[in-house]
Amino acid sequence: MANIPSMSLNDIAARLDAMLAAPDTALAATASQRADELLALGEAILEIWLAARGETPTMRVVEGFRLLALHRQGARGEPSFNACRETCRELVYHHNLVRLEPAHTDVARRLRLGAMVARHLQLFIGGKLEVAGLGEFCCSSRPLRQHEASAQPVANV
């Protein structure tokens, strides 16, 4: 696993942009390392979300991947977080695809698609963090003003 220091979402976005802009030959030459880097960047993104919530990111794994364990941790008590569940799984899939066939003729494209998936995760988490103080993000969110709703029984509305 690549060693990813503590980074901001902007740092992560810059790393992903660099990977997307890299020539095919450069990506192909370091395919396995790049695949690990993608996974580590995904973990770093979720760590930022967890740290913002005051939690210690887990070191556990789910189905062999820490990224999936971090997602599960991040979604606890936050149903709308599941909107990035498949994005995390797609990132794992692209990592595995490259790792299994690092010499595949399509490996550069596969890495770029993986980077686009990671970018979606970065944008999604960025959006969630931005509105964290203002309200929930997604349509399947918990009620924003649950306490108000419970204070005023609906039958009296």
Added chain:
Amino acid sequence: MSGKYKQVAYYPGCALEGTGHAYNRSTKELGKALGLDVVELKNWNCCGAMEVKNVDPKLQTYLSARNLSIAEAMGFDTVMAPCNGCYHNLKKAEYDLANDPASREVTDQLSRKAGHETYKAGKVETIHALDWIKQAIGEDGLKARVRNSLKGLKIANYYGCMYTRPRHIFPEKDRGPGSESTWKPHFMDDLLAAAGAENVEYPLKTACCGGAHTLSDSDTSTKLVLNLLTTAEACGADVIATECPTCHTGLEMHQVRAEKVFGRKTTVKILYFTQLLGMALGLSARKVGVPENFSASSDLLRARGLG
């Protein structure tokens, strides 16, 4: 044709009467072309979408229960909702009414106050427009009716985030062969492939479109949509097929905004799956509302002999 879902109650919801009118039009025309009937719910109300849910989820449950109650009173055991938000909320209400006594109590109170029968869980099945076509007609039935094959058209199928989430409100999904998957939905892929399209492997088919951000933080929405669009293009797609009016409008509007604000132009077209299937059956582009879309796809469609 199996005969199942040949006639269903139809709940268009607010979006299909506004920005999603092309989806409303194409859904009805597609049904007509396939010999399927839809009967619109009388005096339906808003499903509560995200606004009511965020303020008072039990009131939202009641709003959906009222629509289900109308379907039952009209003699239907199935209601079809093409909008992901409406579909999601009807399914959620069904789940809550089956599992949450407090939701049942509030729904009963409000139903009596409003003067209609209280809806009881299990009386009416909620289906999406995808379930409707898939189960009533199926891939073989579609293939037999195709007049203008979508052959050569590369499509990224985009389902959005509400069609499969949360998993527990969709007990009919993930039941093995023939059922829809919440991990990797495929009903739209199956139907468009039956009409001749070439589906591309699209890794963001259930990723967030940033719909809820549109008003509060447009730049985040635009960036999320731009990533959906550029990824679809990287996958080789000519078209993104949609099955949700909110996602569809978001993709169209932020495609324009991405070019205006960030200088990023994308050329992938955005069409409802009902429009694509309708044109495959020989309906004109006008008939299925293509000129009503914001995304200008006429040149592409003409070049492919569609519409």
